[in-house]
Amino acid sequence: LGSNFHFRTEILKHVLTTNRIKDIKSLQLAKFRKELGQFVIEGEKNVRELLQAQPYSSVVCEEVFAETVWLRKNRDTLPRSTHKYITEVTSRQLEVLSALTTPPPIIAVAAIPEEKIDFDPDNELVIYLDQIQDPGNAGTIMRLADWFGIRWVFASPDSADLWAPKVVQAGMGAFLRVKTARIDLIGLIDRSMPVLAADMTGQSVYSGNMPKNGVLLLGNEGQGISVSNERLITERITIPRTPRGGAESLNVATAAAIILSHMSK
Amino acid sequence: LGSNFHFRTEILKHVLTTNRIKDIKSLQLAKFRKELGQFVIEGEKNVRELLQAQPYSSVVCEEVFAETVWLRKNRDTLPRSTHKYITEVTSRQLEVLSALTTPPPIIAVAAIPEEKIDFDPDNELVIYLDQIQDPGNAGTIMRLADWFGIRWVFASPDSADLWAPKVVQAGMGAFLRVKTARIDLIGLIDRSMPVLAADMTGQSVYSGNMPKNGVLLLGNEGQGISVSNERLITERITIPRTPRGGAESLNVATAAAIILSHMSK
Numbered sequence: 001l002g003s004n005f006h007f008r009t010e011i012l013k014h015v016l017t018t019n020r021i022k023d024i025k026s027l028q029l030a031k032f033r034k035e036l037g038q039f040v041i042e043g044e045k046n047v048r049e050l051l052q053a054q055p056y057s058s059v060v061c062e063e064v065f066a067e068t069v070w071l072r073k074n075r076d077t078l079p080r081s082t083h084k085y086i087t088e089v090t091s092r093q094l095e096v097l098s099a100l101t102t103p104p105p106i107i108a109v110a111a112i113p114e115e116k117i118d119f120d121p122d123n124e125l126v127i128y129l130d131q132i133q134d135p136g137n138a139g140t141i142m143r144l145a146d147w148f149g150i151r152w153v154f155a156s157p158d159s160a161d162l163w164a165p166k167v168v169q170a171g172m173g174a175f176l177r178v179k180t181a182r183i184d185l186i187g188l189i190d191r192s193m194p195v196l197a198a199d200m201t202g203q204s205v206y207s208g209n210m211p212k213n214g215v216l217l218l219g220n221e222g223q224g225i226s227v228s229n230e231r232l233i234t235e236r237i238t239i240p241r242t243p244r245g246g247a248e249s250l251n252v253a254t255a256a257a258i259i260l261s262h263m264s265k
Numbered sequence: 266l267g268s269n270f271h272f273r274t275e276i277l278k279h280v281l282t283t284n285r286i287k288d289i290k291s292l293q294l295a296k297f298r299k300e301l302g303q304f305v306i307e308g309e310k311n312v313r314e315l316l317q318a319q320p321y322s323s324v325v326c327e328e329v330f331a332e333t334v335w336l337r338k339n340r341d342t343l344p345r346s347t348h349k350y351i352t353e354v355t356s357r358q359l360e361v362l363s364a365l366t367t368p369p370p371i372i373a374v375a376a377i378p379e380e381k382i383d384f385d386p387d388n389e390l391v392i393y394l395d396q397i398q399d400p401g402n403a404g405t406i407m408r409l410a411d412w413f414g415i416r417w418v419f420a421s422p423d424s425a426d427l428w429a430p431k432v433v434q435a436g437m438g439a440f441l442r443v444k445t446a447r448i449d450l451i452g453l454i455d456r457s458m459p460v461l462a463a464d465m466t467g468q469s470v471y472s473g474n475m476p477k478n479g480v481l482l483l484g485n486e487g488q489g490i491s492v493s494n495e496r497l498i499t500e501r502i503t504i505p506r507t508p509r510g511g512a513e514s515l516n517v518a519t520a521a522a523i524i525l526s527h528m529s530k
Contacts, residue, residue, distance in 0.1 A: 149508065149510040247409075249437070254405060
């Protein structure tokens with residue numbers, strides 16, 4: 001009983017004011033994420049991973065909002081040390097807070113980490129998103145990077161923001177393990193660094209002779225790689241289309257999946 | 266001048282009544298697609314492909330709605346024999362007709378073809394979608410099938426409808442070349458047919474020993490393969506996670522991309 005009482009006081013100590021709701025909702029826009037240095041994590045799986053990663057993650061949890069009934073059922077499965085972040089809310093309040101059409105029972109706010117760019121282009125493969133527009137694609141690529149043990153996903157300043165709710169959602173926890181930065185490609189690389197891109201004229205992914213390091217450039221869904229970055233490519237990779245295949249191209253995330261699987265073989 | 270006049274009369278012969286708008290909008294729902302035997306194709310690339318495939322495609326175009334200014338610029342680039350399908354509409358009318366947030370300049374209505382199931386399981390690979398829910402995933406898998414020359418994508422009756430606007434959109438013209446049918450897996454296969462599925466315990470896609478025929482089963486985004494279909498699997502395939510990788514799983518379309526690329530090598 002005592003411990004239960006203690007828990008309750010911890011959970012209820014925050015109050016969700018109208019201003020706070022406004023602040024959290026504003027994090028759906030890149031402008032305010034940048035201004036406030038925060039982003040929103042939605043859904044049970046993502047928030048559980050965030051809480052389990054505390055306090056050693058570079059992504060620091062700041063607040064969690066959980067629906068009353070869900071919280072009653074699940075509070076004992078959340079790390080005890082993270083209960084202090086939790087505010088109990090109604091499902092109506094979660095509907096207001098959520099960017100999703102089906103609001104999840106739990107939403108968290110965390111600080112966007114600032115990471116020092118540290119990778120070894122001679123022995124490591126990193127990904128560069130060149131004007132990727134669709135947040136679903138960006139998130140799926142983050143998830144792929146996470147699967148294939150890629151530490152860094154960089155993005156051009158005009159790519160989808162990797163801290164956007166739909167990117168975080170599609171990434172399935174990748175934001176905890178894969179580091180990101182927005183930077184021009186020219187500022188990221190030096191002359192000695194291999195820059196790889198998928199292209200109709202490159203060597204086949206089936207050649208068995210795939211590079212294992214450098215920067216893998218992934219281009220915009222419609223336009224492909226931008227003209228200025230095109231000049232920086234040093235190696236071209238082709239995914240051969242089956243002779244009887246009819247599609248003109250592949251979705252950027254599925255093309256990335258195929259290339260990464262052949263590079264990590 | 267004469268030919269231009271002739272063109273104009275052809276283009277304007279249809280009138281877009283309120284009832285017709287209601288009918289076309291209703292095609293956003295599976296129920297009415299089934300009832301009317303029609304579906305909607307949105308966007309320049311998809312509609313161009315549909316028109317170029319006439320009159321020999323199994324997907325028969327019935328009507329096209331094109332925005333006035335766009336049509337003036339582009340009518341000469343559309344096959345002359347398909348001008349008879351075109352109704353000139355305002356951008357306001359397209360906004361009403363479209364299921365997309367950014368309405369395209371051209372939308373078509375076509376008949377859903379009924380195809381006779383004809384595949385050779387001994388020499389051909391087909392895909393089966395087991396309760397795939399996300400239309401973006403279903404469309405991306407259709408596009409993959411199209412790239413890898415797969416003729417059939419089957420879906421369980423509780424999968425996303427493959428004629429839904431978002432599936433057609435993400436499929437990038439695949440609906441013209443990849444045939445589909447909704448059918449229970451048990452009704453599709455016989456005892457001699459290999460049924461493949463991605464699984465943690467299967468042989469690695471890197472083994473160089475991948476099957477080249479049968480039914481590739483792709484499971485639901487959250488739950489994986491359904492219990493009843495699980496029993497029908499005859500071969501299991503694994504995509505090895507890089508040892509330092511953190512993700513729990515891959516998105517179903519990216520997993521399919523990796524498996525298909527290793528099967529078609």
